[in-house]
Amino acid sequence: MITYITDCHDGNARARLSTRIGALFGQAPTIVAADGPDPESFAALTLLDCLISLDLLGEAGHPTITLLNIAPRDGLWPNGVPFCFFHYGKHLVVSTFNARVLSLVRRELGIEKVHVTDIREAVTAAGFGPADVEKIAGTQFRSLWYVPLLAKWVADGHPVPATETAVPEPVDAEPVVAHVDNFGNCKLDRGLDLVVGGTLPVARRNDDGSTTVVDVTVYPHLTAVPRNSPGLVPGSSGTGFTELVIRGGSAAAEFGLRPGDPVLEAAGAQVA
Structure with missing residues (x-):
């Protein structure tokens, strides 16, 4: 089971995401649109709800993969926020390293650290040549070209270079x-x-x-x-x-x- 929560959710984006993930995993994802006036708050709550829904199954259940992409080009990173991954039990989450998006799983599930990746480093380690590395790292649509690859590598147990990084504590703001x-x-x-x-x-x-x-x-x-x-x-x-x-x-x-x-x-x- 693969769920993709993303702010890239028009018809063209859905088609490309479904096709690429289907080719890698043998199944198409459920794509959830993170839209509206505050996609970060929606994504944070939906990620938390997806993971909580895996509790109390009455049986072992199957491992799941949840992908999340909320990556504004805010100028703080060379080509957008980096991507990270973590596990909740046997379930894998790959996400943009967005403090607000990760705030609820930190507060409610105790996910205090994640593994942050560098696209060029990870893709090079996977054996891609220099031209392909630059294509994947420099694309506007990193959530298409890189995130499914990262999820596949981690799910299959391949070593991925990453830095264990603390999720920033959320500011104690008023309820929204x-x-x-x-x-x-x-x-x-x-x-x-x-x-x-x-x-x-x-x-x-x-x-x-x-x-x-x-x-x-x-x-x-x-x-x-x-x-x-x-x-x-x-x-x-x-x-x-x-x-x-x-x-x-x-x-x-x-x-x-x-x-x-x-x-x-x-x-x-x-x-x-």
């Missing part, structure tokens, strides 16, 4: 919306210290640009929230991460929230 699901539920990037029956102040963005503070009640689960009313509940993502919901409606539409937006007023809840 990591993802809005198809129901309009706002999945936060963490769990809050919820007290059932209590309330927390949530900032609603109005059409005129103003903000209204709404005291939202905490409920034990979604079905306890009154219909057409907002509520805060332990959600389905992360390790019990909090969700802002409206049962029968869209919390994102009602509160004017998008991924990356902070949720609580400054005097709001404590993080669990």
Whole structure:
């Protein structure tokens, strides 16, 4: 099973990724689009959720490979952020070395170190000639030409030159919306210290640009929230991460929230 979370997800990119990975592994990947206003928060939550979904199978299960590419050309690296890999049990993850993308697996799963690779060094060690090394290292589409190769080498047990590197500790920022699901539920990037029956102040963005503070009640689960009313509940993502919901409606539409937006007023809840 191969899952590829990527911000390169147009039809042309999907076709090339599926074809190359299929040729290497004998199976095409499930490609997940990291889009929207904050692809990093979506990718971080989705990576965490993919790995957590491998727990409690009731049997050994099969090894999986999760690939992740969020690589803005921000000028800090010669041709974009380097790629790294790590294991979660017997499951392999290959990712861009992006501190925010890796922040949730660090915090929730204890992935404190990863193996960072240099493309030229790794491809040379695999036996490619100088011209091919430059083609793979210098391409605009490194997540096509390099990431599947790196995953194949590591999965097959081939030695890959890499530097064990600490994942930076995330800054203790305020809770934000990591993802809005198809129901309009706002999945936060963490769990809050919820007290059932209590309330927390949530900032609603109005059409005129103003903000209204709404005291939202905490409920034990979604079905306890009154219909057409907002509520805060332990959600389905992360390790019990909090969700802002409206049962029968869209919390994102009602509160004017998008991924990356902070949720609580400054005097709001404590993080669990």
